[in-house]
Amino acid sequence: MNRFLTGIVLSVVIGFSLTGQAPMAQAEQTATVQASTEVSFQDEQLKKEIKKLLNKSDDEAVLQKDLEALTSINLYGKGIQSLEGLQYATNLSYVSLNNNKIVDLSPLSALTKLKGINLNANGIISIEALASLTKLEELQLSGNQITSIDVVKRLPLLRFFEANDNEITDIQALSKATKLEVLEVSNNRIAVVNSIVKLPNLMYLKLSNTQISDLSVLKPLSDNLLVLHISGNQISDLRDLEGMTKLTALYAENNQIEDITPLKNMKNMSSLNLRSNLIYDLEPLRSLTNITKLYLDNNRIWNIGALKNHKFDTHYDTGALLYGLTLTDNYLDLRSTTKSYQLLQNLAGDGHQLNQFKAQRLVIGSTTAYVGESSYKLDTAPFIHNSRTYVPVRFVAEHLGANVTWDKSKQEVMITKGSTTIRWVVNKKQAIVNGKAVMFDTAPLLKHQRTFIPVRFVSELLATDVEYVPGSRSVLIFEVK
Structure with missing residues (x-):
């Protein structure tokens, strides 16, 4: 009887075992x-x-x-x-x-x-x-x-x-x-x-x-950010980047940037692209000597003295010469006898003399003025009156390609450039522009028999760019590109 029961138990156990193996075998077969x-x-x-x-x-x-x-x-x-x-x-x-x-x-x-x-x-x-x-x-x-x-x-x-x-x-x-x-x-x-x-x-x-357009939202990234691309965004103010001292590369071409002072402490910067902006002062870059690639084409740069201690990565790649410094379409005087030309050669940079425009520089209180690196003697120096900077109208206008005449009896200066004619009487706030009266908040002045106008109106009336450099008390007037 015991043997009989034992046989039954073994048969049941074996049956259960075979029942469990069947799905496994089937799964393996399916996978195969x-x-x-x-x-x-x-x-x-x-x-x-x-x-x-x-x-x-x-x-x-x-x-x-x-x-x-x-x-x-x-x-x-x-x-x-x-x-x-x-x-x-x-x-x-x-x-x-x-x-x-x-x-x-x-x-x-x-x-x-x-x-x-x-x-x-x-x-x-x-x-x-x-x-x-x-x-x-x-x-x-x-x-x-x-x-x-x-x-x-x-x-x-x-x-x-x-x-x-x-x-x-x-x-x-x-x-x-x-x-x-x-x-x-x-x-x-x-x-x-x-x-x-x-x-x-x-x-x-x-x-x-x-x-x-607002870079302030990027401030929390200062601790880690190494490379930043913000080109083509109509950005004019870089102050929100001041804390990003770890940046090694910044690409900010095609914006409206004038002031690059916020970059002055970015000692790790090696590549900087600022093409097609409104930059005219490179002084903030003077101490950033780790920069080996600097692209500044199409700005308003007239002086590259701040870069004299830099070394740029100009080299050949598959037969093409790649410049580490580019300055085409600026306001550099690159005649072979100028300091700018010599420095650009020493820096192995690319500027193209034929693709440069003219910039005037007048200094408050000085009778020496400059067009590019050529100096000129003025009869009377530019001056400040009622917080306005006045410049000699004839010198400035003629070097911008305009024609200037003076009617002594009417005390009237006439400026003609292209299709624009401006008549303006000394001490009168109203000018006649192409036959239409235009009111200004100040008037031309006569000093030592020379007519002076506020420099801001040079920009408005002759459609050019004007900047003031406080450190050297210089007025920069840029020819229209």
């Missing part, structure tokens, strides 16, 4: 079948490139197990339109798909091991399919048609995010990406960037050609 299943691609280009990576011939099938063996692929510029089939490459860590014609990203949602993906220059509108890729550290999306980046909230490990040249207006989602070190969102329609201040690890920030 799947691994050996041929992958179907919708895009012939994708299929072709995958076969190249796998060293398969045209007539060989691509199996799921083949795709599972891939860990990194580069499919740059292959004309790919559909990613269908790529979802089986579940062990991919890095993939480059830039410069294709991809719109639908849904096949990528299965690639949860991805750490880096380049999707630049495609036709992508939505990136919601990337929400499951929580291990992503690098994401490149420039040159698409993306409007929303909310998916970033679900990518906690993101360190590098590039989304230049899209249609993004709101970047609040970035406040959750606290590990970000590199952020590029240039050429979008972004006006509010407050979320950026919540990124304590940010070292590289690119905000060029957006719609920002």
Whole structure:
């Protein structure tokens, strides 16, 4: 009887054991079948490139197990339109798909091991399919048609995010990406960037050609920020950058910057791009001798003496000469006999003499005036009267290409330049400009039989730029470009 019961028990135990093994065996069998299943691609280009990576011939099938063996692929510029089939490459860590014609990203949602993906220059509108890729550290999306980046909230490990040249207006989602070190969102329609201040690890920030004008929101980034791009934003005031002494590179071309004094303590600066601004005084750069690349084209620079102790990185690259210092389209006197020319040669910089304009410099109380580096003797020195700086109208106007006549009987000066004619009587606040009366808050003065006008009106009436340098009591008058 005991043997009989024992046999029954053993039969039951064995039965249970076999019952448990059956699903396991079935699962293994299913996995084997799947691994050996041929992958179907919708895009012939994708299929072709995958076969190249796998060293398969045209007539060989691509199996799921083949795709599972891939860990990194580069499919740059292959004309790919559909990613269908790529979802089986579940062990991919890095993939480059830039410069294709991809719109639908849904096949990528299965690639949860991805750490880096380049999707630049495609036709992508939505990136919601990337929400499951929580291990992503690098994401490149420039040159698409993306409007929303909310998916970033679900990518906690993101360190590098590039989304230049899209249609993004709101970047609040970035406040959750606290590990970000590199952020590029240039050429979008972004006006509010407050979320950026919540990124304590940010070292590289690119905000060029957006719609920002207030830099104060960037102040909290001072401790870590090394590179900043703010070009093309109509910025005029750099004072909010004063505390960013760790900056090694600043790109701020195509703005309205006049005063670069806030940069004077940035001793680590090595690259500075200030092309196409309104800068005329380089004195704040005198002590920043670590700068090796300085781009100052299209400003109002007339003196480069502050750079005399600098050394710039001018070198050949693939046969082309690349200048570390560029000063084309400024107001430098680069005739071969001038100090500016000699210094520019010593600095191995590029200025192009034919692409320079003329600047006048008059000094309050001095009868010596300058056009470029040529000196002229004035009969009477410029002076200050009632807090206004007065300059001799004939000298200034004629060196700006105008014609000046004086009617002694009427005590009237007439200035003609192009289609503009100005008649103005000494001690009268009303001038006649092209036949129409124009009222000013002050009048021309006569001193030692010479007519003087307030320097501000030189700018208004002759459409030129005027600046005053307090330290040397100099008036700078720039020829119209």
